[in-house]
Amino acid sequence: MPDLLDPLAGAGDADALLGGTAWLHACVRFEVQLVHALASQQLVSAESAAAAEGLLHARLDVAAIADAGRAGGNPVIPLVKRLGALADAASDGTSGDLHVGATSQDVLDSAAMIVAGQVIAQVGRDLATLVRLLARLAELHRGTPMAGRTLGQHASPVTFGLVVSGWLGGILAARARLLAVGDSLPVQYGGAVGSRAILRDTIAQRRPDADAEPIVAAVLRSLADGLGLRDSAPWQSNRMPIVELGSALAGVVGAIGSMAADIAVLSRTEIAEVAERLAAGEGGSSAMPHKRNPVTSVLLVSAARRSPALVATLFDALVTEDQRSSGAWHSEWQTLRELERLAIEASATAAALAERLEVDAARMRSNVETTDGLIYSERVTAILAESIGKTDAFELVEAAARESVQTSRPLQVVMAGRLANHDDVLRSRVLAAFDPDNGLESAGVIVDSVVARAKDLA
């Protein structure tokens, strides 16, 4: 749904993944799979399993359940009631086989993991697209010289491919972490206080002659497997899964934000090395007809500025007390959802941005010369140092740089003068360093290594 104050809304269709319907469906999936898991151990009848299966397709009134959920502080009580009515309507008496040994937190935590799994799958796909596009961009510009900048100042030449590799490195790391978390999302099933006592009681009553523990274990496994989650001890008051998930999501948003911040800088009017290709009407202004704003980058930066604080709220919720905490747990819900929204929107948007990034290689090359050669000082010093020692080389180049600025003469010219009395080989070696195409071989090798990792994804 478009949101007046979230221009990224719609990207990646976050509403479909995170809305009330999606959450409710995840809750239903938990309840249904629990019945199947119980049925697999002959703890409930085939009729119950069939009735439960039908619940997956039930129409549920999300708003009504949300509304009814206020009284208890969560929507599970009215949901279970509604599901029970539907189950009984399908096959009388089957409602009693729903929600066996479960508590609200089991349902909501497991649903959170189901939703997270779907979010991660989609974000992972969008990031794969992004990675593919960036890898292509890095290869294309493997040898495109541009000014490397530190603290905003020209430092030494790099290639645009190296810059893109830097973005790629962050995004690959963030994606790897997110997928690792996604591979290990735990199911929650412990009953009111995480003891699994009711499940055990149920086994004792329905299969009095069986050894209970293997059955408990089998139910757990079936429940987890059916939901694509990891079997786990109850974690109602061990919220590490939530902070690991939240950290991984924020890593994605941040890694994208880092790329976007760089694009916004390189798009600056005075730099103009890259630009977002804008369709008609994009990036405009209500006051200035000429404006072509890097609006997508700006919005991605904005997303990355919002996610850190959300992560903090999740870490804060690690500090829980009791077998269900009095506020910490509840503070996770909207926070995690918002982080997921940002990750979905950012990854979908970033992939689109990478597709329409315009690179002005000529401008990059000409910007390298902005400082009249000062940008080569690191290299020049290193070459000189081989002959005259490091300290002398540094001082010589420092003085020459000062002279170059004060006299507005290129550093190459000043150096030629200062090296007049040195031998020709050294002088020509030094002067040859003033070439943006020289000295970037190692950058290319770094690009290759990162690109190779990117291609391993495909």
Next chain:
Amino acid sequence: MPDLLDPLAGAGDADALLGGTAWLHACVRFEVQLVHALASQQLVSAESAAAAEGLLHARLDVAAIADAGRAGGNPVIPLVKRLGALADAASDGTSGDLHVGATSQDVLDSAAMIVAGQVIAQVGRDLATLVRLLARLAELHRGTPMAGRTLGQHASPVTFGLVVSGWLGGILAARARLLAVGDSLPVQYGGAVGSRAILRDTIAQRRPDADAEPIVAAVLRSLADGLGLRDSAPWQSNRMPIVELGSALAGVVGAIGSMAADIAVLSRTEIAEVAERLAAGEGGSSAMPHKRNPVTSVLLVSAARRSPALVATLFDALVTEDQRSSGAWHSEWQTLRELERLAIEASATAAALAERLEVDAARMRSNVETTDGLIYSERVTAILAESIGKTDAFELVEAAARESVQTSRPLQVVMAGRLANHDDVLRSRVLAAFDPDNGLESAGVIVDSVVARAKDLA
């Protein structure tokens, strides 16, 4: 709208104050008032002013405008276009008198202040109700003794009135700060870069013979006054108004959260001094029929755990560059909105909670005796110190307390024994200190002073 993951949703009707319609209406109010301000200085015609006035009642398709706003990163461009079409339809040619000298940020920032003003008004009212209820509660329990606790341990007796006064003190301070911020919300009007050049140009063209600056000032004043805002220099890159607003909102949520955290503790099964009066179905559990959870308090704590991080995002957005920043500004929008939502929901909910807080004065009194008299040790020591000196008194009571615990005899009994050789006056004075009703006069005076401040509101 009920939200599956926000059981507080609906309280205070936050959607009405913060939804797309409300925001869009605030934007329209800015545009309309700007026309009126210009008209007041004969810079636009009466027809334009009339056409603009009509816009206040226009039906606007929020979703369509939000959707169209993505391209530019904010909804103002399509909004102004739509308003222009409506104005021209009402009176041809009047669209040109809309949005004069304004830029998107002028509209959105001013709208944010208009929305904030309405939020503050409502939160202020709900807090006034809360304050009134708490003041009554404090008065009622001015002399109700209960255990004062520090670090979770019984410390010295207090009264429940004093505890409530502590809540009240925080809420009064938070409310005062919020209202102070509300009284000083600034209008934003500076044009694309905050120079007001276009307004000045317009004056130069439309009233070439007039002295421009007084007219600029008059337009500003009329704009600000008409919107109930404060005249101000442009603040596109001075975001102090946003952090002051955000801090004040978070102060409200936190002060309420502090009360709620106390209620949750005092509701603990073993303490049971207060309880939320629950209607049928409230505070229940999906697994435990006996459960009566302090669910409102828990949700208020949860809100208070979420707001600090949101404030951090706003402070982070102080660090802006340029005449409009590349991401910081955009990160404020949803963040401020969420803080406002929390403040609205928390204040409305807290007022309702105060109304249905049950206080068990008998239980409070009996809990005072949980430690068999240890809770009186501070007082006993102080009384003893008058006779035997502070250090000796502290050591004597410390030893007696140890003995009391080890022998399971009340401290009063132990003390009686240890003071057997002291004079009767001292002994009887010490033993008289073991009475929860003694020594609470000064607490009552504190209650009176806080309650007096509370009543000043009315």
Next chain:
Amino acid sequence: MPDLLDPLAGAGDADALLGGTAWLHACVRFEVQLVHALASQQLVSAESAAAAEGLLHARLDVAAIADAGRAGGNPVIPLVKRLGALADAASDGTSGDLHVGATSQDVLDSAAMIVAGQVIAQVGRDLATLVRLLARLAELHRGTPMAGRTLGQHASPVTFGLVVSGWLGGILAARARLLAVGDSLPVQYGGAVGSRAILRDTIAQRRPDADAEPIVAAVLRSLADGLGLRDSAPWQSNRMPIVELGSALAGVVGAIGSMAADIAVLSRTEIAEVAERLAAGEGGSSAMPHKRNPVTSVLLVSAARRSPALVATLFDALVTEDQRSSGAWHSEWQTLRELERLAIEASATAAALAERLEVDAARMRSNVETTDGLIYSERVTAILAESIGKTDAFELVEAAARESVQTSRPLQVVMAGRLANHDDVLRSRVLAAFDPDNGLESAGVIVDSVVARAKDLA
């Protein structure tokens, strides 16, 4: 003390204001003033008051007290013990008149306010210097044209004076808020649970015939006045004073950070409109002899990036339970101290930076022309709109801007062509708009108003 990882360390001498010695001295001041306050009401003897007075000059072993303080979780217990020994050494038996009716939290909270008062005084002074320097800079460059930038793109011309006024506006607001908080720092004095019961008991014993409450009030007033603090109800579990203080400090750091972020951008090699004047060795690099980094701005930005999260921790600590909370209170200590450190270092450093900011007005002017006239599009449109209507004007200039970019011809030239058939007055008016010195009068008036506020400080 220099800190390897804090290059701002030393600025403003934060250690002197915030170190163990300063904190301990503030604690001692509380204890001594409490004795004086009691003496003023004949509750302790003149000897006790004299002995207490001597404690102000006592040599205290900070490390030993800190070490001994671990056992109880705070340093007050060993401090009071040590002070008692010193008092008795000065005048036997006077130790009993120390710490009367007080608890650890009274001492630490009041000391925090005393320390804060000193911090605010110094930060206020440094900000006054900064404000004075910025006001001078704004006046000096009241009419210096430069490119106004939004989202990193040239937007419309501004003056450097207007940009500086923006910084100044933020800093003035932050300073005003900080001083307002400083004028209202509350004393804490309530005893173990905030009831003031022990003080009342003491009065009852030592002045049995007197009306106790006026004496309680007089002690409070004397205590607060003597410490330069505000009389207040106990606030152990109402932490609004802490969040108001923390927010104000972070406002200062952020407002400075906003200035610094702008300076860092304007220092970029390609922009080069301002520069930090560097002494020999400043702003250098270990690898690049030519480097002149805006290192002070960068460090100020870094400070501003750290403070938001610290504020969040303080807001989080609003949610307290009991009469002293189990962790929230303790989390304030280092957090507030670090915020104070950042505010001290940032304000002292910023004042120094403003003094050595080099402004290249010629470069500013030439940068305005980077876009070959596109930067004037807002103005040109506004002028045209007077004749041909807003929509047509916007579309005409939009098309002209596109043509200008595509053909690499200045917008002025393109416009001249496109307006060939319009009347001469309009055309010449439009073409005259392509002058950075025109249209900045209103910016000058904004500068004047902000500078006037700045001068009111002096």
Next chain:
Amino acid sequence: MPDLLDPLAGAGDADALLGGTAWLHACVRFEVQLVHALASQQLVSAESAAAAEGLLHARLDVAAIADAGRAGGNPVIPLVKRLGALADAASDGTSGDLHVGATSQDVLDSAAMIVAGQVIAQVGRDLATLVRLLARLAELHRGTPMAGRTLGQHASPVTFGLVVSGWLGGILAARARLLAVGDSLPVQYGGAVGSRAILRDTIAQRRPDADAEPIVAAVLRSLADGLGLRDSAPWQSNRMPIVELGSALAGVVGAIGSMAADIAVLSRTEIAEVAERLAAGEGGSSAMPHKRNPVTSVLLVSAARRSPALVATLFDALVTEDQRSSGAWHSEWQTLRELERLAIEASATAAALAERLEVDAARMRSNVETTDGLIYSERVTAILAESIGKTDAFELVEAAARESVQTSRPLQVVMAGRLANHDDVLRSRVLAAFDPDNGLESAGVIVDSVVARAKDLA
């Protein structure tokens, strides 16, 4: 060094791991290992390697280097200068072989990883101790019944072993994540802009006939291996390693905080199920001789309340621009250090706390009965449901619970009455459920599984 405002200071000897000396030594290790790496490829002489080796034992004046480092914004420039002088003093001319191809950020980032590796090693050891102690505690209390609590209310019985397993689960997860991060700490070595151009140049000059890339790779590997770090592409503007490290550290502090919060609650006067064993003078109060505060738990909670915001600052620093960012990088330094300090102090302190945790199993058992049987309602309902269906069972028990509260009769008694007409088997089965020792077998199995994981560490 004891710190007045950090009672945890000293635990784990954080100063030794994080102080200026430790950091400087880590920087020196990087520089020395770089020389060794170069020597391994015949790029520098054996003399240089020998001279470098000597630097590891050099006395460096930390304060002087920190002081000199302010001018450049970091301490590397003066450090390299000083190391050069020492190297030349040892063997003339060898200074030129120091810092080859390196930049300040290479040194500081690599040093950060070296320091982190040492921190992780120690924290890992302390956590292993903690895990061992908690595993023993969980086993010991595998069958000790206690009240399970949700939202502060008695819910269903658990065992204390299960509660401890919950703590253990969090701590095991946090430790595993921290160690995984520790196994993958990357070296940083890229030169001024991360291109490795200077290293490549150096090879070209010193080994002109060799194939350069294998040598670059070999130097990298030797550098990384020698420092115990992972070979990596430069990551100056890809800060994922920092957020992964910071998240892992905060996970540790939070998991410990969760245990501590539980201990603080269970230590409450009214609950009194656990207590910190206090030595003389520990946990006392300056006003109340009887006080025995759970001060260690409180301080651990306090640490856990501080770490989330620090993590947020690190995530915020993901958003970098350029080849070295203008403030984000610098904001990591003290933030990461403080997180490391908290993790060191918390893990050392928690291990000590676990050793001196007193458990009152009798009190736990008696507290189970606080609600006169309501705590068994979940089980009773489940048993009843087998016979009369879930809905009827829930309603029956709900009504009985209400009656029990209103009549102050035990739920067991009320149920006996209400089940009078039901068959004996059911009734006796239901009434047997009112036994804390029944129904906890599954909890024991969960304990076993967590304990087994804990023992795998040893």
